[in-house]
Structure formats: C-alpha cells, structure tokens
Amino acid sequence: MNTPRIVIEGCSVATVDAAGTEHESGYVIVEGHRIVAVGGGPAPEDVGKETWRFDGRGCLATPGLVNCHHHLYQWATRGLAQQATLFEWLVELYPVWAHVDEEIERAAARAGLATLVRSGCSTSMDHHYVFPRGVGDLLAAEVEAAREIGLRFHPTRGSMDLGHSHGGLPPDEVVEDRDEILAASEEAIERFHDPSPNSMLRIALAPCSPFSVVPVLLAKEGEIARRRGVRLHTHLAETEDEEEFCLQQYGVRPVEYLEDLGWLGDDVWLAHCIHLDEREVRRFGETGTGVAHCPSSNARLGAGIAPVAALVGAGAPVGLGVDGAASNEAGELGMEMRKALLFARLRGGPAALTARQALEAATIHGARCLGWEAEIGSLEPGKLADVALWRIDDLGHAGIADPVAALVLGPPQPVELLLVNGRLIVEGQELRTSDEREIAKGIASASKRLAERVEATP
C-alpha cells in the first residue's frame, strides 16, 4: 500500500494491552490502516518511506475511545423534560420523536458524531429504535453521517412493537409491526454489515427495552442475530420502574426475563444494568455479557449508580456510553471516564475503580462489548490504527506526574489528535473531516423545525 507512514513521537503512551504496558516517552507508528510499531524512547528512523511526523511532546497517546451506547437522533431533542424520571421523560419525548425525519436524523447524527470524535472517540455504536412511517431512510442517513465524520460505526437496527394499548410504555403511533421489524433487521444486515477485518461498519440488532417490545420479538431478533453472526443489544435494569414492570408483566426480574429468552451471552451487551443483585452480577461474568455503563445519563435521570466495580470483578466486559443526547446533553465520551471513576467510588469507596480501569472501560472493554477487541481497543502492532493523543501539558493537566491520572482525573478536554483507521480526523483539537460551525447551524435549524412541527400537531 502506498500510503505515508505516520509517526507520533515524544509522547507518553498508555497501550492498554493485556500487560498494561506504558511508556513515559515513546512512539506509535502507523502504516495504512494499521499500527506497525509501539515502543519507548525515540522512534526508529525510517528508510525511504514518506513519513508524516507528529511531535507528541506534552501529550499522552491512548487507543481511540469506544462508545457503547447512544441514540444519535436525540441530538435534536436536547434540554427537554429536564426534571423527569426515565418513564416521565420517555412519555414526554416519544410524541416528539414521532416527528423525526431523514433530514433531522442526518443533522443530529452529524452533530453527535462530530462531538464524539472531538472527545477522542474513534468507534461508536448507535441505537436507533424510532422509525416513523414515510419519513425517509433514517438508518442510511446516520451511516452517511458516520462516513463523512470518519469514525468507525456500529449502528443497530432497533425497534419497538409494544404500544400503550397493549400494556407498553410508548404510544401506539411510534411502534412498528413485528414482521416489518424482522424484515428490516435482515435488510439492515444485508445492506450495511461488513464483517471484514478492516471494517468501518458493523450492524447489531437492538429491540429497545423490556417495556417497549414483546418477548417474542426479543427471541426472534436473537435467532436472526445468531444466524447472521451479528451482536445483540438492548436497555436493561435502568430503573426500579422497569423492574416493577417486569415483575408485574412476566413475574421475574429483568435479568431473568432476558436470560429466559437466550439474551445473556458473549455476543450481547446491555445498556445501564444499574439494578442488579449479586447473583445477577455473577451471571454477567459467567456468561460474558457486556455492559454499557452510562454515568452521565444515569445521573441526569436520577436512575442510580451501576455496580461497575462488582461487574468488573466478576469478569464482565464493562464499556462506557454517552447514551442519547436527550438524557446527556454533553454527549462527550472523554468525560465519561472521569464520571465512571467518581461514581464507582461514590458507591464503593476510593479504591473501587482506578484511573487505569476507567481508561480500560473506555477502550479495550468497550471494544469487547462490541465484539471488536481483536482489532481495536489497544495500541499494539497489527491492530487497526485508531489512536487518540491528549494534551497533558496545558493549564488543566500540567504538573500531574502520572499521565493517565492527568487524563482521567483532570478536566475533560477535546482530543489533540485523533486517527481512525489511519486517517486524520481531529488535529489541533479541531475536526478535519467536516465543518463544525456548519454542523452546529444544521442541528440548530433541525431542532427548531422539529419543535415547530410538534407544536403544530393538535
């Protein structure tokens, strides 16, 4: 391949490999889509290769961060239902989301993804589950946005089929017909899923939550996913209201409900998982079921603090998620590392989670949740070139001798440099693939248009 070699040198390096290798001063070398060398000391001189060198002095190199839970379309409905519980918030927002169309989806996805890459995120999932009729191709719109911004993408074909008239939480007008959902799930895999080793896009299937889908949909989506070799995702154990719903409707707690449907396993990752008892935490570890921990969103909705330290101790992969921007208006993944650490300590004391464990959650464990750990999540030769470089010599971080502590405990900041698949996405803390100001204008007008449309509806 005739691509220039990229050498980032003179920086601290936290590889997040299995041995936890770190270099006080070292280098990362990238060729084409892959990392070819990582080490301490000065970078080896190359012979006869066109090289782009980046002076990383005053910076820390880490793997690009992995976002395990999001609803990009919600970028168009930020700042609403500000004091609501999850169920109150959903009941207020479902009718607004019923008016999302392709143009609003595109504007929201561009804004959400641009924000993510600026916060050091190189791979993101998206959980899209609202598909109003006749409003265009929402999944394609977000896929196009991800291609434009340039990050690795793992969107899910989400769904809801349990409307209010049948005992579900969402109003009937935002749920879909079950057979249509199943056909759309197969179609999404057919159109977009790329299982190849250099893949920039994989699909997963993601019925929305126990209170918005029927058990048979979960079971059938599980069958499709396993037949097609894609992963499964949903929300679980987010609130006590959900627990009560499952006990009333199905006579079991949320985890048992999912397990009975074949939904625990190492090809499944679940968002939130706050209200778990000890036995349930153990089951996550035993089955290798992943957890997308979303501390900001959980705090915004007052949902509780997930037992992250216990889950990590049990051996379950715990990644981080920003969650939808309607319940975490910031939408930046970098700051979730800091919150994960602080919240784990509020629950379990000052030794509950270390700065390095928080970084692992944001990188290699996130990659495990998405089934991508052989290719991303650590800085190692042979892995795909998703690299984040963080400034630690600025006012907010200078003087903290431990670079990982500076990154995780210090103030959240935009990433200095971000490579995804060997491509330069952010440089000098600025997006290089698109125009941030134009994206901001686009989301402002899309949000306004959506609000006007809702207001005009009787």
Ligand SMILES: [Zn+2]
């Ligand atoms: Zn969510």
